[in-house]
Amino acid sequence: MRCIGIQMFIWAATGLYMVSMDIHFIHGETLTDDKHATFNIGDATYPISELLARFPTATDIVLYKRLDTLAYQFSVTNSKQSIVVSAQNGNELSLITQSDASHIALASVAEPANIRLTKLIDLPQAMPAELSPRWLPVWQVTFDDLAATTFYIQQSTGQIVTRRHHFWRAFDWMWRFHIMDYDDGENVANPLLTVLAILAVIAIISGVVLLISRFIPVRPSGVNTAEGVAHE
């Protein structure tokens, strides 16, 4: 039964971290600033009707600014990767280079910081767990700040598809310890948690009973009341 005390401490500590850290901050919403990505719609001179004539199966067509170029990104049925074409002349745009990725990261980061590493990840085996394989290939741009802020920039679209910092990584570990699923933290319905939670309920109920007995005590004679008489 003593072990449940340790788990209760873990629940309390991890719970405190999760409730006291603002979830929007944890999710890295404050890490980027998209002011640099605004554009005038009048500059999109290449019409969508022409794009659809060339790529009849195109879906999810989005006009946006990729680095300094106004572009359309879209999916087609036979390709897993997004296609990106210029919104000025319809030419297909080449993949984002390492220096492009660094430029995008520096333009998007909210607090000025230096880049420590820009690395291409194109294989699922080489992928950190914090990234979903559907985004591959991506540039991983890591800053040299204390939180090791990291942007994952899709090589085709140049979009920041995932962002992470140590506060989020720590949050994920807190979650894993909170739900007692220590590998990927995806299974709340694990039997270890069931057992410990039931033990905890028993422990808490016994604690409540003991607590009541401390407030409504039955005392033998010859003994001072626990709180009543201070030591002289």
Place this chain on the structure above:
Amino acid sequence: MNKRIVISGWHKWLSLLVGLQCLIWTGTGIYFNQMDSEAASGNQYRTPVSHRDNTPSSTFTSLATLPIAEPILSAELIWISGIPLYQIKTELPLHDYVTQQHALYHAVTGLPWYIQPNDIQRIAVRSYTGPGEASVPELILPPFDFDGRQQNPLWKVSFNDEVHTDVYLDADTGRVIAHSNDHSRLKDLMLTLHFMDYTNSGGFNHPLIVAFAIATLMLAVSGLLLAYRRLPMRTARANTHIDVQVIQAGETTLLSLRANQPLFFALASAGIHVPTECGGGGTCGQCVVQTDTSVAINEVDQHHLSEDALASGNRLSCQHLCSECKVVTLK
């Protein structure tokens, strides 16, 4: 005052404050652990809605001709019930529940476009596979019970089925945001209790739960400190036993007890239960035994026992090791 009594005092008042909430946390925790997540999603009767149609794309007007003066962040071709539209965004929040800033234009005419209640009802019905009939759509302002984080107005279409399904749709695009039913409402209630989110903030970042979490952490730490002190000391002589003469109701027995274990616990292991409330914590003062007056009086004995009792050899059995006491008389 003795540190242990101070910790115990904290432990008592903290547990009075958060004890009930701890029961709620573990109880709702067991619910999340055991719940049928498929049912709790509220999506029992939900199915994806396809909006795309065959409007010839050659008729689409160019985005550049839209009457938009201010800088934007994205323009997307979307379909709503077969109608091609341009969705223009001037903000790109990472979550859908954050206030959206967007405008819709018909992709063929280039004119601003607004959704109608019949469109909403049609989309809701297409997203629904259950036996119920749809109500008239109703435009509702936040906050919403199904998701306190939602900041946008939504349409609600209710179905009169056995689980009381409500379908929520985006006010402007009619995109299905959520299905909610009795199962998901139970989960929402459990989340409210687990997050102490009684103001329906939709999250767990509010001062009430932070305060309770701090108090609970202090409770857990004080509990661990009290429990740690209770473990028999683990020294090299951990298994050394000594003989203690125990006098109970006039009968004397000779017991072989672990020398460096507190008497209270050693007696408990031998099947003799000295009266207690705190279970050997040194906080209740109940586990009094009579021993030799030469046994050193400590702060805890002094705190709980009167001068007379101490002078006649009364001591708290949780405060003294077996090795200190040769003869013990139980009360």
